[in-house]
Amino acid sequence: MTDDDLETIGLRPAVVDGVRRDDDFEVLWRGLPIGRILKQPDNAHWWWGCNVYGQPATPGDRGPAINFKDCQVRFKLAWARIRPTLTEEAIAIAMQHAETLQPTQPGATEQAAQERLQVLENNRAAQRHRVLKSGSIEFNGGVIDCLVRNISETGAALEVASPLGIPETFNLVISGDSSRRCQIAWRRDKRIGVAFT
Structure with a gap:
């Protein structure tokens, strides 16, 4: 696995109550949930949030966006600020917490695992x-x-x-x-x- 692979951010369609939701994505890094990107119900606007379990939230970690692409750009900027602050210990704690989470509906984990993970478009905040x-x-x-x-x-x-x-x-x-x-x-x-x- 290369350095770039380790830093890749992926999107997986969210499964809520056993049902795959359109325009709703979990954001994953190294298999760890680090946020969500979704279209607001009954609204043309989108919403994004970037967070790692155990880390304090800051005002720039979430907010509205005008479309899916705008969400990705805003998410990448927040992640570029958050990622350098994560220690290996903080990552391990977040990973342990993620492993303890259980699905609320039978089959939700299997369905989520089968959903194809797509790479967040140009996951870097700026072109390399x-x-x-x-x-x-x-x-x-x-x-x-x-x-x-x-x-x-x-x-x-x-x-x-x-x-x-x-x-x-x-x-x-x-x-x-x-x-x-x-x-x-x-x-x-x-x-x-x-x-x-």
């Missing part, structure tokens, strides 16, 4: 561009060299000799570019993903 630029991670007077493998308006993937010792927040300086404040979103072997703050 593959690059190969040298950069440096700067923090508390220390500097670590890195390679920028891809970049967007909201974040980047960096290749480093080792992710050990790199703090959760730092300044990223890309050659030929300005410095950007970053927060780590994920760490995998010799690669880290960062969100620009």
